[in-house]
Amino acid sequence: MNWLRWWGGFSSWAIIGGLSLPILMIFYDLFHDFFTVDHLMPMGVWRLLLNSLALSLGVALLSSFFGLLLGLLWFKSNIALGWLMGRIVWVSFLIPPYILAFSWLLLFRQEGGLEVLFSGFWGTLFILFWVYLPISLLLIERFLSQIDPDLESSALLITNWWGVLYRVTIPLLLPALKVSFWLIFMLTFGEITVANVLRYPVFAMESFTQFSAFYDTQMATLMALPIMMVALLLQWQIRKGLTVRWLRWRAVPSLSIKFGLLTRWLLGGFSWMVVLLSLFPLFNLVSLIDVGSFFEALDRGTWALFLSFRDAILGSTLVVLWGVILAYLFYKELVWGANFLKGVLLLGFILPSSIMGMGLILFWNQPWSMMIYGGFWIIILGYLGKYLFLGTQIIEMGLSQSPSSLEEAAILSGASWWQTLCRILIPLHWRTLFLAWLVGFLFMMRESSMTMLVHPAGEETLPVYILTQMANGDPKVTASLSLLMVLGVIVPFVVYLFYERRGRSD
């Protein structure tokens, strides 16, 4: 195993180091001749930090709580079409938050006085809750499917479902809730578009203002430092307790909560109300659209949609391929300085996208690297730098649930580590890998802030194209493009899941 330790250490440092060079360049630029503590203390900044903390806490708690509630209803009960509802709510994640905020605002304006309630903190909380609820739901769904049914069956012998949920299921879901809380907290902390539309002053706006009003990347990076520090602290806290083995690894169907007919109808009604509410912005967009504008959007946006698919599929596939290797090396503790490397990966994830984009330009825009910078690979590298952390985390968490007896048996039978990984761990964890791929794919499909800074001419992804069209473009076409974006992602998934479920029932 000694050579493996060397190889593992080298390759991990090489992969993460390579991806992080643009980030390191940005920080070198910052600390080389610029950083002073005084810069960190401009007026009003700490009040903004408190605003951001309050908002992030609110969104993370609300989304995680409702993610748990709806996850149990839709994925662990006999309510009809729960799986479909779980897919439909992804709509609000896929519409760019900027458009989503405007769409909700439009709706509330039509209702007169409601706009006052909707602006500021509560409006921002409300919209970001819808944006990030799907992340919480996805995690709950995934973790629910791996709870050992034997534990719940045993508990059901002595108590009812309420008792099982309280004593067994929810405690077992705590790691998922922690991850959900952390992820949503961080995403909210860095989000500015919704807060800007609804006029709620947040800290991340400071970084954006430095970038957009002063063209000062150094100051923008400096203003992002507190965001990163909060993320690192939270990550350190949340990671405690995440490595406990509690999931099943056998493919056994999960236990389902059986509601009576009346309760089923009532909860079904409630669920569909939630789904309809999540679709309101989409309805609002659709109400603007006519057939002509939709076909125009189809004509103008199909290429951009194709590019979005190409980049997201390629990016998420690479995230999984590298994520498997890194997660395995981390899980096996084969890498020296693993926590530092994870911290570097986390830095890429939480760094504001605009600064990440600037780092990519500063590092890769060189005469020797035009093969990368001049093509779409610069976008892929950006995606990897940003989302490899998510993929690695998800896969490592999955790997940590495997019983070591399987690997030990394989090694005793003469299998190499590579064979153990490919023949045992990967087949055992394909659902986890798919989850990592799916999360990466969805994040990459909607990314715009970094992509717009680095994409070569003619390589605009659909979210970037939508945002360039928003400025004085025909609102009908912009709405149609947003619809195209949603349909482009949701329809293939619903069709895939429909066939997957039909295949299982056959």
Place this chain on the structure above:
Amino acid sequence: MRYLLLGMMTLWMFSGCERLSMDNEVTIYVSEDQVFSEPLLKAFEKKTGIKVNAIYDTEESKGTGVMNRLIAESNNPQADLYWANEPIRAEVLRQKGILAPYKSPNAEGIPEKFKDPKGYWTGFSARVRIFVVHKDLAQKPTGVMDYLHPKYQGRSIIANPLFGTTTIHMAALYSLLGKEKLMEFLKGLKENKVAISTGNGESADLVSKGEYGFALVDSDDAVVRLRRGEVISLVYPDQEEGEMGALVIPNAVMLMKNARHPKAAKKLIDYLLSSKTEAKLAQADCAQIPLHAGVTPPKEIKALNEIRIMQVDYAKLASFMLEIQPILRQIF
């Protein structure tokens, strides 16, 4: 795995070759709205056969994405030229030393105040800062200071002064009124409950819907809505004798230092600065005011010589914009 690697290599080769093999091309970064600029660039492509690689700015980044990109790429410029929708950015780039001078023959006839004297940037097709007023508003505002009048308390709206052309307008007021009066004006906006929107488009929409009585916006935002038949009218601010006049904001085009395709870039600059292009931009929905004399202005907007123009030095506005940012951030 073999097929995956093969596929990735193929994609890699395609992505690189596309941009390295073409000589007859030009790369332009554009801050003017894509819906207005793209048709012109396509027309240039058709006319000259020169392929135009264009990168457009987005509303989300408040139109500063390509500007930051230009600055970051300055050690190895990818853009050959930049089409900014206002001249302040041009001035910032000039001060950072990443522009090259070029005096286009088609810039003859454009008033000197809309050009850099050394040719680092040239203005064309301008917007004017204008009031959009809802038809039902009994007394129309006449000047920017009407924002502070008690009779309009809670009835007016302005785009966030931290971004875009509203910042330029505040810098212009700073240059004319000085720091103290600008502070008074900005505080007055708050006291008179002037609503703040995310952008000029949103301000115009809210006035058009009757939520507010008037808003100071760019003329293109106003004309787009007029042409949609929305119930608004236009008022040019501060047009009386002795008043400061309306702020005119031209587009600006500039050549990048060490551009890869300088010949093609100069051709495109000539094309953009031509009277024909100005005529096209005047008739398009952006309804921009031609700077060449003799070009027909859009029917909804007055010609340049019919407007009392605010007298500002665009080069100085660039530094004023940096000076007023702390004041703006303190108040908004």
